[in-house]
Amino acid sequence: MAFMFPKATSKGQYAYVALRLAIAAFWLNSDLPRWVSLAAGNPQANGIVRNLFGASMVVPLTYLFTTLETLGAIALILGLLTRLTSVWAIVEFAITGTTGVMGGSAGLAKDFGLLAGALVLLANGSPLLSIDGLIAKKTNK
Numbered sequence: 001m002a003f004m005f006p007k008a009t010s011k012g013q014y015a016y017v018a019l020r021l022a023i024a025a026f027w028l029n030s031d032l033p034r035w036v037s038l039a040a041g042n043p044q045a046n047g048i049v050r051n052l053f054g055a056s057m058v059v060p061l062t063y064l065f066t067t068l069e070t071l072g073a074i075a076l077i078l079g080l081l082t083r084l085t086s087v088w089a090i091v092e093f094a095i096t097g098t099t100g101v102m103g104g105s106a107g108l109a110k111d112f113g114l115l116a117g118a119l120v121l122l123a124n125g126s127p128l129l130s131i132d133g134l135i136a137k138k139t140n141k
Contacts, residue, residue, distance in 0.1 A: 021077065082132055090115060092111075093112070097114075
């Protein structure tokens with residue numbers, strides 16, 4: 001329990017809050033156009049998903065991953081299960097960053113920075129200003 005819900009110990013914990021919110025903002029920024037397209041009746045197909053899984057399931061898998069990204073971003077904003085959410089972020093950013101750089105897309109190189117941020121959150125958590133911090137206070141009493 002102490003690993004998933006650590007106690008906040010110093011003012012330096014605000015850096016983890018900022019990192020958590022920055023990763024969530026990047027995730028939501030990439031997901032919003034896909035949700036808008038779906039609402040307009042023009043679902044998008046992600047090229048990386050097509051390359052990894054083939055053309056037959058590209059739209060459903062694109063929206064499955066988009067749903068997971070959106071839920072992950074919301075969890076990071078709330079500070080809910082930050083370490084568990086950062087595992088999903090690490091896997092996704094490693095795949096998209098590597099695929100993008102190998103494909104010549106400099107736009108996906110930012111994913112390596114987000115990967116590093118997710119690794120920091122996995123190692124340290126972010127108990128300040130989070131639901132995880134509230135859970136830690138209740139379980140430590």
